[in-house]
Amino acid sequence: MSNGGKGPAAGTANDGGLSRRGLLARTGAAGAAGAVLGAAGSSYVYSALDGSGRKEKDDGRAGTALSTVGSTRAMFHGKHQSGILDPSQAHGHLTAFDLVPGAGRKEAVALLRRWSAVAEQLMAGERTAQDTGVALDAGPSSLTVTFGFGHSFFDRTGLAAHRPRQLDPLPDFSADRLDAKRSGGDLWVQIGANDALVAFHALRALQKEAGQAAKVRWQMKGFNRSPGATASPMTSRNLMGQVDGTNNPKPDEPDFQRRVFVPDGGAPAWMAGGSYAVVRRIRMLLDDWERLPLDEQEKVIGRRKKDGAPLTGGTERTPLALDEAGPDGKPVIPADAHARISAPEQNAGAAMLRRPFSFHDGLSPDGTPDAGLLFVCWQADPLRGFVPVQRKLDRGDALSRFVRHESSGLFAVPGGAVEGEYVGQRLLES
């Protein structure tokens, strides 16, 4: 296959049928990790190839279309793990695992080896050894799998001396209402895909590989816009209806890498190319929010709902005119507006790459929607990203009346594995 990444897949099941890999479209659809491939639009002709790269006999379905939604593939190997720079997918699973009693470093090594091997197969659209078949027929669908280590992992594996100070517990925030059962965890796995069955399939496969070494501690499921549902590219909206993510650092900004990733030569060395993920289940009090008139909502945020432009005018990308006053002498963007308080220029440049999913788990016992944001943010150091911003929001954000932080996790996400390596090897074999 001319997908530019790997040769024919040796491990692909060759049972005479179509391998999932066979559904991969031509080279244009296979992108390097982090490449932004517009998912709307052009389609690829279905090209039935078996695992050996030979063209199969026409099965009557040739000519039908597998769009880039299915055919886009993120690469497992690379400087960074997948799922950080890749475009947000329509479906996500966040799962934390705890090592079972008695399991230690040896079991963790074996687990990360198994997980890495399976993640690579899944992301390539290949079948796994005991495949459930749930993802059959589908392309890789931009599947990404990301692995992280929590604070407790290092104690469990005798690696406490290698634990980065960046994993020190986050400070308490006054508005936190954290559920310990849905917080923390030895290990964290983030799955994203543009097809729900592909995402579910990956979740089950990785859970199966955890086997007797690790048990699920908590599991959350989220979603984003479907590729093609909006004109592309547009910043997405959250369940409050707000444009969300405007101020995210952009990969072409000069300090992007420095803000998001641990540099080569950084400390600890095994985190080179890695990043720290802060994960929070943020419930939105939507009944309260939706009762607020539009103009009051916009003052809470500091931006227009319609297009995300600052209340001081312009378009979504126009900088906030924080000093501008209205006819009443008060700042147009109120002192407690969320956009003001979280603005990097108000936080000594502190910035993080937010890459969240929305969640909606039905109704709470009190009849309000159990919905909100699975907040995931990425930074080279939480003390220069999430912590200072959240501290400030905790003190004076007008939005805090309408949200509730219900769980929290902080994970060290090592750099991507190079060929022949498994994720976390530089830590686990140090």
Add this chain to the structure above:
Amino acid sequence: MSNGGKGPAAGTANDGGLSRRGLLARTGAAGAAGAVLGAAGSSYVYSALDGSGRKEKDDGRAGTALSTVGSTRAMFHGKHQSGILDPSQAHGHLTAFDLVPGAGRKEAVALLRRWSAVAEQLMAGERTAQDTGVALDAGPSSLTVTFGFGHSFFDRTGLAAHRPRQLDPLPDFSADRLDAKRSGGDLWVQIGANDALVAFHALRALQKEAGQAAKVRWQMKGFNRSPGATASPMTSRNLMGQVDGTNNPKPDEPDFQRRVFVPDGGAPAWMAGGSYAVVRRIRMLLDDWERLPLDEQEKVIGRRKKDGAPLTGGTERTPLALDEAGPDGKPVIPADAHARISAPEQNAGAAMLRRPFSFHDGLSPDGTPDAGLLFVCWQADPLRGFVPVQRKLDRGDALSRFVRHESSGLFAVPGGAVEGEYVGQRLLES
């Protein structure tokens, strides 16, 4: 707008911004209800039109693509309600409502009027009166909204004399483990869309319109393949990995209409063009299922997992050779195989149009996945559709060891509203 359906939308918010309707692509993407529009493939140029049909000034985004995923629109008005013949969407919400104490026919009339008006707006991609903004930027994304009446609705509204015998309670099935709190209901609303935010937005809007007249009784959320994730068209798979839906009646079959819809001149008259929906939350015992070797799974189903072909050979659409015996003299498709027992030819031709969603609500307290099928099937008469088939499955289906029916609902879904009418008007004003 040349969408062939309606003129410019009078109710569209004209606040100087882009209306959601403005994102609708050209005529090719707007289809009559039930039209099968391949969602993969061709894209439509973003054409910014405001509510009055005038072309807006180029806002710098013209030329970006809103694919058919977003631009495809199902029509509210028609002989049948939407959400029955439309291709299954990637996201679905099933919700039952009970009228509040004291509410009766008058409140039900007002509610169905409000719901119909809002459903029409939502399906057209227009803003509603108190729009939350969650669906802004997105096209209609194949949104469908379907309304049904449960057995209890007729007592609550003084319409018991008009209740069809088809709403008589379903018989008990020995394997049922039904939760009454998640079963039944006065009213049922089915929402489907190819974008999660569009679906959520519709759910919230309809819940808001229920207001003081009706309260949510239960709510379930499901999913299907994303358009474009597979080569199209392919029968979808369920979370057991099985191709599911092969034997569905096809719209081009001569008895399709008769099987699925109540004919003009049928009884009761207000149900002309309508259908009965049986709704079941069917938990799959996936841990047990996935432990079963592939060949045993295939014997349970009677079909090959890979492609859904019968164990007697051929391809997915090949008829089952039910009489064929293997070298051991036993039938190749076992006597208790699910495909055999549910085959129409084994049930005096009983058939229903299955249009389910998969569900996955995390882990159960016992650590097993709370996942399976939100089974929704459509028929002109449950006694000639769901009931005889389920009776037979209940007695001898090999699959029953791996599934558990946890909830059940039966709803009369009236025909579609014609222009100027609201859904259910022929009942409520009879």
